[in-house]
Amino acid sequence: MIERDNEALSSGIAGQEPGTRGRGRLRDVSRSLPIALLRTREAVMRQFRPALRSVDLTEQQWRVLRALDSVPEIDATGLAMATFLLPPSLSRILRDLEKRHLISRRPDPADLRAWVISLTPEGRTFIDAAGVPIETIYTELTERIGKERLDTLMQLLRDIEQDLNAASTDEDDGAPEEPAE
Structure with a gap:
């Protein structure tokens, strides 16, 4: 049932041409950039989840460890931004990783309310x-x-992110929205 519904969404709704919509205001969901990126993310993550499960890690925990692996130390705000995790989720993840002795936290000497x-x-x-x-x-x-396609994709993603960030005039609070698990 769900597969059939997803197929209908991807190929058009009730006899409409793919990419069109009867009311004309919104593009068909099959042409939605955010949805396409989420579908692709899910396809990629399906490849990695078994390896992460085998070492008893969630995707979010791995993101935190990978980010920490690239710097000597970082404050919680910087880590939240680097991993696109909301602070309450990050706090829970840090607590779990600390219990496993994979990370350490210490008060930031510049701001004793913050952690490094x-x-x-x-x-x-x-x-x-x-x-x-x-x-x-x-x-x-x-x-x-293919290496060339993957390199091209990575470059396109960096370029698009940079272009959109440079053009952003929204009054966004800068807080990352946490991707679904």
């Missing part, structure tokens, strides 16, 4: 081990998609 977060030596070892199957998946994806 970093990977522990155990966290670095964990990332190195977990990274092996993740990199294998990247290799398989590159073979399936």
Whole structure:
């Protein structure tokens, strides 16, 4: 039933041509950029979830560990922005990763109300081990998609993000919206 409904949404509704809409105001959902990006994200994440489950990590926990792996330390606000996690979710994730001894938190000497977060030596070892199957998946994806296409896609995504950020005149509060699990 759901597959049939999704197929109807992708191919047009009730006999309409794909990409058109009877009322004319909104494009068909099959031509929605946010929906297309979400569908693609889901297809990509389906490749990685088994590897993450095998090391008992959620997608969000992996994002946090990967972000921490790229810096010596970072404050919670910077980490939330880097991982596109809302602060309440990040707090829970940090608590769980700290219990596993993968990260450490200490008060920020410049602002004792804030925390500075970093990977522990155990966290670095964990990332190195977990990274092996993740990199294998990247290799398989590159073979399936093609290196040139993947490089082009990554460049296009960076360019579009930069263009949209530069052109943004919204009164956005800058808070990331957390992607669905």
